[in-house]
Amino acid sequence: MRLVTYRPTILSEARLGAIVENNVIDLEKLGQHCNVDLPDNMLSFIDMGPNVIKVASQLLTEHAKCWPTDTCLPLSNVKLLAPIPQPRKNIFGIGLNYVEHVAESSRTLDTDKALPEKPVIFSKPPTTVIGPGDAIEHNAQITKQLDWEVELAVIIGTRAKRISKESSLDYVFGYSLMIDMSARDCRRAGQWIYSKGQDTYAPFGPCIVTADEITDPQNLDLSLTVNGVTKQSSNTQHMLFNVADLIHDISQGITLEPGDIIASGTPEGVGAGREPQEWLWPGDVVEAQVENIGSLRHPVVSV
Template sequence: MRLVTFALPDDTAGAGDRLGAQVGDRVLDLVALADRAGVDLPADLFSLVQAGPAALAAARELITGHTAGGADRAAHRLDAVTLRAPLRPGKIIGVGLNYVEHVEESSRSLDTDKGLPPRPVLFGKPATAVTGPGAPILHNADLTTQLDWECELAVVIGRTAFRVSEEEAYDHVFGYSIVNDISARDQRRSGQWFFSKGQDSYAPFGPAVVTADDIPDPMDLDLSLRVNGVTKQKSNTRHMLFPIAALIADISSGMTLEPGDVIATGSPSGVGAGMVPPEFLSPGDTVEATVEHIGTLSNPVVDAR
């Protein structure tokens, strides 16, 4: 299933965000379908993730029943709605230096270690950094002249995970999405990344969460990123230094992963800081991050001052 959060054209404040499912070029209003069928279904995606397998099965049945029944007022054209960030995570765990070629370019351009990290390099992004498809990435020239991009596969946790093994890890995954790990390279403070990566709008997220059963192999997904139509990043998740199962096992060794948490699994090479000469985002740019089977997350860069 492709699960989304969406708003109708007359909703400008976000108060009417709705839980939906994308089926082809339509978005089904799952809460409207549930109300009509007399089914108890959470009203938002975060709550649906937390509700567990029974709620997910109920949503799937509603989609199947509607598809068989044809169009009605619970179905909207995709181009007639506004997609929001799918959910606001409880926490976002970022992974740094998780592609070998990115380790090399970072050591050259960002003064990180040349050697491959022996364990995952982890950092946090606050939920306030999350923004949705089409929403602006804020460029504040008072804070940065080195605003950079990073296309990453996002893992959405579906079951509480604490001290789980790599063999058990995928049992705790709800689905997958895209995070663009926006970074102000000149706001790293004594080697700490939180402010560099945690400012408002620095976590574009979406356009959908695709449930785990609809991703054939999350460790074999093409991913790419374009700036103003020009490809900057192009790789595949099979090149991760620490695969998804290893990340979940490592993080959960000392930190509880809860339903609705998101792991941003790291960026391949091709970030702006690694270009010769370096390239960074400016107001007027458009950034498009694409992951196979999930879609494209597009965001404009705007002047925040």
């Protein structure tokens, strides 16, 4: 399934839907027509456990040729939000997780040129999250080095504490796309949270694709353009630590809970690694995509 959080009108409350062809199907309303209890929001849906995916998928299949009244809206008529508009916890960010990105970062950002022996983990507050089409804020009083990073996002579905690497993917609810925005001149004594944790610095979406539809997260193309010019183009097979590695490693010391998000790192091609370096400015447009998931397009605006 391709799950979204959407508003049917500008003034409406956010609701949970599934994309079927070019329509959004409201899952709570579909469940009501079928006497099946489904929630109206993404986190509650994830909390219900793996079986709810099977239940919802069956309902969608059964009604695909004739949607009950008030359950179906054209995708073009709704406003998509971030799939999880307000995560419960900080997003787990992973730094230096593609070999070529390690090399470019060591040249320009004073990071170690040696490959990390363990995942490099930082975090982004829930207030960083914005949805499809929302503006990325550029505050010239704070940064003059606003940078881009396209990433595969992993959404946890089941509580994971000290799990094995072999079982790690069993704890995944689904996958999405995140752009890890970074103010490179806001790093403080080697710490990254202020650089990466400012408001609007985590464009997220457009949907969550459930894990049953992405059998191999390590073979997905991902790319990013600025004003239509390709800056990043790679594949998740080039991760230094794959998705299973990351879930296993984090869970050894930090319990992962349903709805937690891991942004799994970015490939080479960031602005800081270019010669000369390139930065984002108001008026620029950033567009990113991950294979089998979708794309995000965001303007950069002055604040």
